[in-house]
Amino acid sequence: MSSEIRNETGTQKLVGYVIDVGHSDGCARCWLDLDARHLNRHNVLHGGIATMLLDSASGATGSMTVDPTGLVPFLSVSLSVQFIAPGRPGRVSAVGKITGGGRSLKFISAELHHEDGTLIATSTGVFKRVPQEKLA
Template sequence: MNPDHRQAVAQSVTGFFQDLGCELLEYSEGRAVVGLTLTAKHLNNASNLHGGVTASLLDIAMGLCGTWAPTADERRVAITLSMNVNFSATAALGTRIRAVATRRSGGHKIFMASCDLLDDNDTLLGFGEGVFKKGAFRKDLP
């Protein structure tokens, strides 16, 4: 994927993606990698990565991996039908993390994906699986 395509797709992802401070690192058919550097707003009361941020990153990356399109205008949104999240390690302020998602299987409308959340040392922070439905074209939504 060229940088212009990646930027166009990243700009088409909802405001929550932007508000979290996510960055689309990779985007290709069946794969998406979303990065984030942890700031104070991403932490829980124990000063570690918040579980809601973990779940959000997994959800975003898995939705993207199953809605790849050759142009940003052809990308559909993903509607999460079910998702499970497992937490396996903590991460602190300043940690660079990435959600690495893979489309596992699916058809024309429904797809399944899995995702690992890793830090720069490849420590597994969390992982999950989900079932998603392809929705409307992103360009057709507000």
């Protein structure tokens, strides 16, 4: 059963994106309803926000490997983003997918799509689980 994580971090509150976790496929989703605050001077999705959505979906996907609630923190070690098409106003959704890794490092790819099905961007990255002692 999926559940949504809202307003957990300052960034989430500022930008307004939602993380959707708990899917049976083990993939977390991150979505955002784009408006003028999220667009660049060309009136399309700002690349930094696209990257943040891909990163957040990937990190939450990593978290779901150890916690179905998606709340165990994972940090980005590296992230490479490829921009495919402009993101127009409307809902965009990023989905992460585990592609490899071991106990502490996960290789995760992600795709960002517009609600009309247009592929906006893709990413590949390496994500690391935050050690429990670092959380205290």
